[in-house]
Each structure stands twice: as C-alpha cells, then as structure tokens.
Amino acid sequence: MQRTPLGSRHRITTAGFSILAFLLLCGLSIASMVIGGGDIGIPESIRFLLDGGGDSHLTMVMVDLRLPRTLVALLAGAALGLAGCLLQSATRNPLAETGLLGVNAGAALGVVAGITFLATDGALAVLGFALLGAFTASGAVLLIAAGSRARLSPLRLILAGVALSATFRGLSSFILMSSAATYDSYRFWVLGSLSGVTLEQVVWVGPALGVGVVITVLLTRPLGALGLGDDVASALGHSPKRTRAYTTIAVTLLTGAAVSLCGPIGFLGLLAPFAARALVGPRLGAQLALSAVAGAAIMIVADLGARLVLAPYEAPVSVLLAAVGGPLLILIVRSSRMLSLRVPGGAA
Template sequence: MAALVLLLVLALSSLLIGTGSSSPHDAWDYLVGDSAARADARLRLAVVGVRLPRTIAAVLVGACLGTAGCLLQAATRNPLAETGLLGVNSGAAFAVVLGLTFFGASSSAALLVWALTGGMAASGVVLLLAASGRAAGSPLRLVLAGSALGATFHGLTSYVLLGTQSTFDTYRYWTIGSLAGVRTAELVPLLPPAGVGLLAALCCARPLSALGLGDDGARSLGHHPGRVRLAVAATVSLLAGCAVAVAGPIAFLGLLAPYAARALTGARMAAQLVLSALIAADVMILADVLARIVIRPWETPVSVLLAFVGGPLLVWIARSSRLSTAGASA
C-alpha cells in the first residue's frame, strides 16, 4: 500500500515539475480546474502534452521492467538476472539502427515500432534456441542463447554504425535511455500488449512458486519446468520489448526492484510481482522528475541517474551475504 501511495504522490509531482517556465503552482491551478490556467494554451501543452505522457510512460516502463526482472530472476534462480539476458536490448538496438540507416526512420513513433519489433524478434530467436535440444527451457540454455545472440547483434550494430555518422547521432540519443519527447499517441498502442504481459506474469506466479521447490518438486506438483521457463521468457520478452520501445535501454531497474520486493515479501511470488512493478514504477518516476531539475534548464537522461544509483547498489548486492539465497525463493 505504501508503494502505491508513493506512486500517486510521485505521479502528481511529475505533473507539477518540468524543465520549462511553468511553475508547480501554475500546473496545480490547471489540474484543479482554475479557469485562467485552463485558458493558457502554453500551460496546457506543458501539463497535458509533455508531462502527462512522460508520467504514463514512466509507470509503464517501470512496471514492465520490474515485473520482467522479477519473473526472470525467479525462473533462473539468479538474483542478478535482468532483461538484457534475453537479447531484447541488443535486438531493439540493431533494429533501430537498421530503420535509421536503410528505411529512413526518423520520427519517434517509427523508432518505437522498430525497437519493439527488434526486441520481440530477438527474444523469439532466443526462445527457439532455448527450446531445442534435450535441455529445452533450462536456465543455462536461456542465458547462453541470450548472451550469444546479444553479442552478435551488438557486433552487427557496431558494423552498421561505423559507416553512417548521421545514424550514429540519432542512435546515440536513443540508446542513452530517456523519456523526453514521449507522446500519448505513441503510448496508446503499447498499452494492450503491456497489459497482456502483466496479466500473463500474474498467471506465472503459481508455477514459479512450484519451481522454487526445485525441478523435481515442480514436476511432482504437475508442472513442466522447461515449459514454465519458456512461458516466462516469452512474457519477459513482451514486457521488456514494450519498455525498450518507449524509453530505450534502461539498466539496473529490472534487477534492483525485484531484489527490494523479495526482501519485503519473502517467498510469496504474486506479492513479489506486484511489489516489483510498483517499486520500479516509483523509481522510474522519481528518476524522471530528478532528470528534469538536476541541471535545469537542461535535462539529464533518466538512465544516467539510474546508473549512478544502480551501480553502487549492484556492488552492494553482489557482496551481500544474502546473495546466495536471494534467488532461491519463488
């Protein structure tokens, strides 16, 4: 409940605070329906045209990454697992570069489509590779397939960028990771797939709880560990693809939010998923608000702020005595 209340407070703060000249007081007057404020076209653009889409995007990206990270860590029993393991980020990056270089994609909407398509295609290939062979669906096969494909896409992306300076300039801005420039029209098409992914994640809670007992224990309860992990990987791919399409690659969020949720909820998988989504959304909105005011009137990419916080926390987690047991609960 505290995480939900904090989310509402931060969402309101996101609507009130911006890099422009519109003050929080002016924005508040607009939100409460003041007639003079509502008649101000500049203020309406700032609140409804800029800050509202960014707030929705922050909630969407945070919830998707937090849920995806929680699923992946539980399925692989690895507390350091995050969405980049399935090749989503590298696939999205390669697709964006292809769209910029060979198909003339330049608008934010076009880049969103290319990023989502590339992320989903890459994770689809990872799933096909992980589903083949005798150890189909095993955590090791998923990680190896994702790492191999991610390295391949990274090399191809670098090769294409070497010969196209204009593409590199646009790609450099996208790959930093930011919510600047997000528009409502771009978010609406992503809401249904994100909603499907979040519902699918909740459906995976019970099988993942069974996996926490070990593969043999899960089989004794009627679950197929390989199929469960493949279903989780597909759900993670959908969620991470939506997040990357909106904000570009965002590091650490899908790793840290599940860790914090697990420390608060224990072994309750459904509670972990919900709390991971809320915590990640809270952190994402907070980082986006801070990004607007740290070097005002300019803006800091939100991923930079998350890296400053996430890097030291990751070191602390890696050194924690609880690391060995953090991924065992489901």
C-alpha cells in the same frame, strides 16, 4: 492473550506495504506532473490540476509534455520491474536482469537497421523497429536454448541471451560505423529518456504490455512451484520447460514495450525485484506486485532527477539509474544474504 497466526501476519504486512506503496506512487505521480525544468512553476501546475484552467502554453506543457511522460514512467517502470522479477524467479538468479535475454540488444539492432535501411526515424517508426527487434531477439533465444531435446534450463537461456546480445551489439556497431546519419538519430534513443514521448506511443505499446501482464498473472503459481526446484514443479503438474518459455515471452513483451518507449533502461529490472524481496520476502505473488510498484516509483524518481539535475537541460534517465544501480550491485555481490533467492521451505 491470543496470538495472530503467521499467515495472517503476512497478509497484514503485505496489505500494509501495498497501501503505503500505492500512496507513495500517487504522490510521485503528482510530483511528476507539477515539477519540471521549464518555466511552469509548481503553483501554476497545482492550480491546473485542481481546476483545469490556464492559458494554452500551460495546457500544452501539462497535457502534451508532462502527462505522457508520467504515464510512460509508470508503465515502463512497472513493466521493467515485473520483467526483472519474472526473470530472476525463472532462472533462480537474483542478479538476472532484463538485458540478459538479448531483448535490449535486439531492440537496439532493430532501431539501427530501421533507420539505416528504411530511412525513417519518426517516433512511431522507432517504436515499431524496437518492438520488432526485441521480439526477434527473444524468439531467437528461445530457438537456440530449446534447440535440442535437453530441457530449457536457466543456464541455456542465459548463455543463448548473452551470445546473441554480443552478436546484435556487434552488428549494431558495424552499421553505426558506416552511417553517421544513423548514429545521430540513434544516440538520443540509446541513452534512455522519457522526453518527447506522446500518448499515441503509449497506445501503440498498450497491447504488448497488457498481454505481458496477463501472462505474468497466469505464471504466478507455476513460477512459485519452479522456485522449489524443477523436480518439485514437475511433481506438482507444472512443466519447467513450458514455464520458462512462457516467462521468456512475458519478459519480451514487457521489456520490449518499455525499451521501445524510452530506450534501453538498465538496472531497473535488478533494483525493483531486490526492493520487493527485501520488503515482502519469498512470496512470489507479493514480489511481482511490489516489483511493479517499485519499478514505477524508481522510474518516476529517476525522471524527476533527470529533469532537475541539469535544469534547464535534461540528463539521461539511464545514467541516473546506473549511478544508483552500480553501487547497489556491488553491495549485493558482497553480501551472501542478499545474493540468495529465498523460497518457501528454505530452498535457495
């Protein structure tokens, strides 16, 4: 009896997971289009998807409301899943989350400062403020972490991110305390929601997402080598400092774009990579691909829950994710097996 080589079995398993994940994502996307908390039922939504017919109200709900938020759920979820996987791989820390680099806090400060000092709170303006704040925060983290001749280590990155996050949150709180009007506009964004997003906003952040994905693809081999240790990565011709710097840029582009669209969504950057590692093991390329799919799927499920749990009102997506992410984080912390990042060859 001929045995299947181990590598072939891995490829078959990955291909099987990829097909199942793609089918699941298609099913969830359709569910996101046909299920909602308004007066448009599932039968009317399905008929619209099949033949495109219907009155102006149905068209408005399907095209102007449900389609943009479905696209944003797919793009933002995939971006946060990729960013979380990149960050955990670069820092070799399975609990690393996208908020660690100060991107979320920087985006929040950008929104607060823009609304307060420029007196504008339109959707595209908030989007621009959040992106600018995210990029500024990430640049500051890189400058601080690489401020000396010492190499850009994971610890230096995380410490710089945590320090700047605390500073940005303090500045945001100070501005909010002095401006009630700013707080009224900011509090809806900071809760995290996909309600009210438009196709124009998706087009706005498209370039940032595209560049982030391209950098991610180019980082697959260097990050895989980095998982074996800095010395091994250097021996294989990959600079650990340069790899972590490019990783930070990719994480900023992906997270900044996602946060600017739907607010600071927590735990998704932790949940998606954890699910990917559990399914495909230590292979970084498969982890990245499945993290993107898992992030998109989790975001769509959370958005569906947000629409239905308090119907006809909406619950914040970030609250539902926190309700799931909190217990899972406790489970990971209490499990020594889950708390390790396995890499090929057995290195942790």
